[in-house]
Amino acid sequence: MPDFGRAKHAKYAIDLPTSKPEYPALPWTCADATILNVYFEVRKEILLDWLPPEYGRTVPAYCRLFVVDNPQSPAGSFRDATLGLGSRMSMMPAIFAAASITNSRAALAAGIFERGYANAFGKIEFEADRTGAHAIISDEKGPLLEVTLPLLQTIEPSRLAYDHVDAIKTSRGDNGMKTELMVTAPDFKIEHAAICKNARIEYPTERPESAWQILNNRNLVSAQLVRGTRTFAAARLPG
Amino acid sequence: MKFGIFYEHSVQKPWTRQSELREYEQAMEQIVLADEIGFDQVWQVEHHFLEEYSHGSAPEVFLAAAAARTKRIHLGQGIAVCLPPMNHPARIAERAAMLDLVSGGRLEFGTGRSATWTEVGGFNIDPDSTKEMWDECIRAIPKMWTEDEFEWHGKYFSMPPRNVLPKPIQDPHPPMWVAVSSPETAVQAAERGIEMLGVTLGTPADYRRLVADYRRIIKHCDPVGKFVNNQVNAASWLYCGEDPNEAKAVGGAAAFSFFQTAAHLVGLGGIYPSHAYTAQANATALLSQAEILSLREGFPVGSPEEIIQNMRYWEEVGVERVVMLINFDQAIPHKKVLASLERFAKYVMPEFTEEKMAERAKKAPKTDGGPEAPPMAT
Numbered sequence A: 001m002p003d004f005g006r007a008k009h010a011k012y013a014i015d016l017p018t019s020k021p022e023y024p025a026l027p028w029t030c031a032d033a034t035i036l037n038v039y040f041e042v043r044k045e046i047l048l049d050w051l052p053p054e055y056g057r058t059v060p061a062y063c064r065l066f067v068v069d070n071p072q073s074p075a076g077s078f079r080d081a082t083l084g085l086g087s088r089m090s091m092m093p094a095i096f097a098a099a100s101i102t103n104s105r106a107a108l109a110a111g112i113f114e115r116g117y118a119n120a121f122g123k124i125e126f127e128a129d130r131t132g133a134h135a136i137i138s139d140e141k142g143p144l145l146e147v148t149l150p151l152l153q154t155i156e157p158s159r160l161a162y163d164h165v166d167a168i169k170t171s172r173g174d175n176g177m178k179t180e181l182m183v184t185a186p187d188f189k190i191e192h193a194a195i196c197k198n199a200r201i202e203y204p205t206e207r208p209e210s211a212w213q214i215l216n217n218r219n220l221v222s223a224q225l226v227r228g229t230r231t232f233a234a235a236r237l238p239g
Numbered sequence B: 001m002k003f004g005i006f007y008e009h010s011v012q013k014p015w016t017r018q019s020e021l022r023e024y025e026q027a028m029e030q031i032v033l034a035d036e037i038g039f040d041q042v043w044q045v046e047h048h049f050l051e052e053y054s055h056g057s058a059p060e061v062f063l064a065a066a067a068a069r070t071k072r073i074h075l076g077q078g079i080a081v082c083l084p085p086m087n088h089p090a091r092i093a094e095r096a097a098m099l100d101l102v103s104g105g106r107l108e109f110g111t112g113r114s115a116t117w118t119e120v121g122g123f124n125i126d127p128d129s130t131k132e133m134w135d136e137c138i139r140a141i142p143k144m145w146t147e148d149e150f151e152w153h154g155k156y157f158s159m160p161p162r163n164v165l166p167k168p169i170q171d172p173h174p175p176m177w178v179a180v181s182s183p184e185t186a187v188q189a190a191e192r193g194i195e196m197l198g199v200t201l202g203t204p205a206d207y208r209r210l211v212a213d214y215r216r217i218i219k220h221c222d223p224v225g226k227f228v229n230n231q232v233n234a235a236s237w238l239y240c241g242e243d244p245n246e247a248k249a250v251g252g253a254a255a256f257s258f259f260q261t262a263a264h265l266v267g268l269g270g271i272y273p274s275h276a277y278t279a280q281a282n283a284t285a286l287l288s289q290a291e292i293l294s295l296r297e298g299f300p301v302g303s304p305e306e307i308i309q310n311m312r313y314w315e316e317v318g319v320e321r322v323v324m325l326i327n328f329d330q331a332i333p334h335k336k337v338l339a340s341l342e343r344f345a346k347y348v349m350p351e352f353t354e355e356k357m358a359e360r361a362k363k364a365p366k367t368d369g370g371p372e373a374p375p376m377a378t
Helices: A045-048 A103-113 B021-036 B059-069 B091-102 B116-120 B127-146 B183-192 B205-216 B243-260 B289-294 B304-317 B334-352 B352-363
Strands: A028-041 A062-069 A078-089 A090-101 A122-128 A134-139 A142-149 A152-153 A165-173 A176-183 A188-195 A198-204 A219-232 B002-007 B041-044 B074-081 B108-113 B151-152 B159-162 B176-180 B195-201 B233-237 B321-325
Touching: A028 A122, A028 A134, A028 A142, A028 B127, A045 A219, A062 A122, A062 A142, A078 A103, A078 A165, A090 A103, A090 A134, A103 A165, A103 B021, A103 B091, A134 B151, A142 A219, A152 B151, A198 B041, A198 B183, B002 B074, B002 B334, B021 B041, B021 B059, B021 B334, B041 B059, B041 B108, B041 B176, B059 B074, B074 B091, B074 B176, B074 B195, B074 B243, B091 B108, B108 B127, B116 B127, B116 B159, B127 B176, B176 B183, B183 B195, B183 B205, B195 B205, B205 B233, B233 B243, B233 B304, B304 B334, B334 B352
Parallel strands: A090 A165, B002 B041, B002 B321, B041 B074, B074 B108, B108 B176, B176 B195, B195 B233, B233 B321
Antiparallel strands: A028 A062, A028 A219, A062 A078, A078 A090, A122 A134, A134 A142, A142 A198, A152 A188, A165 A176, A188 A219, B151 B159
């Protein structure tokens, strides 16, 4: 039998804002978006500590880190970054969001109230051109992670596709706060794609309390930079 | 049509020091029986690091033990991973030749390149290069077997003149196969004149196009070995039960456990976009639980009568042999596995002799697609 996750949903509970901020209705179509996407291996026991029990770990255990630059959306330009856990649910590939950050108050509100991610505010520095890409992800306490794609090679967009991402959403129920698992649909139409064979992940400052560093890179698998249209949509309950 | 069995050597948790030994010992007992009752090939995979799914990393060692305990059954390296950073081609050739000798010429030499990140990444091999590495190896190895002074200066390995020893007993060398799970590899097998070792646990419908392409192209092949091998093995799952209900309960559940474990492996297409692996970087095609438990046509899990019907789909596709996984660790009790093999040999095999198949071919109405398939088993 596969090893199933052992993280209680409550691990992912967040403090909700006292009032729901205003933001444009979802879904948001984000044209000319860019994703920096990296797969890397992590230690299996650590991944299991962060993975909810609905999911089984893969062999080997891995994470998917993706940073999205959305220059246009109904809420204006924004960026978001997610650290996803590679896994299987009902035998099918799945990614579970263990940590997520955005630099937009509107995207944060939409993420918290309708998706489960992004659910933390922070700073995302992002640069990309035809030759390379670089991003630094920071939360309100400072830098967490830096990822560099020094040299890009163009590939056929059809070689790539990204799975949907699941997350735990916190909401107010009749008996107080509740958490529930939510799933999104695959959200990116890829128009241009490039791979990088010498990507790096670095941890600029020690943040041992943060999931971004606890689930740290043990072996980088692959890295891509893709451009296309993203649909930032509400999540739904599984099934 | 002929029949074989194959082993992943799955070992489920919790593990003890005895878990793997028990798996190997039971497999050996099954192989001895299979040899006695008419199965003509046994294959063992070469997989690395695939916990629970496969603890079969050294097929030559296991097959050498099987050779000592059997008389007729052919021993398939299914496969030797032909990636120089993992296995130097000269070591592959040496070990295979030695197995051919100690088995009295019963080696079936399967080749391949791995399909999981777990394995390829585990040896720090660039996935983009594995197809080329495999191609270089399969051109070099037959020369190692047949030349007294072998020298090679290729892209992925080179060596000065040496006599690679021992030489195999099969003359000029053992039959060569390649593991096929995609249409591209079926074509590449045919172009190189080597046999197609289907490794997808699929149905006849899944294999139809692969076999048709293979047969068409091999007629014009440029063989990498000293002769052309035009044969196709299909892979499937076998449980020949006492009755339909028992078969579905026991065999279906075991097959489901196998597929569930397989689903937790990380295929290369899943997280490493590469021209060398054609699957996209998201969900790979997996049999769903519903599909497995409904036991699609051609899936040989059932009563002997049902399996005869199912095997006729394979006959219609035109494979030479169906090679079957017969257990997933202890999912089926060992005694039931032995009984399943015996029932299969007693009731199913006699329906697929050359004479019986020729009779059916004569009676069948001629169509473009060959003999008409039997009605779907339920």
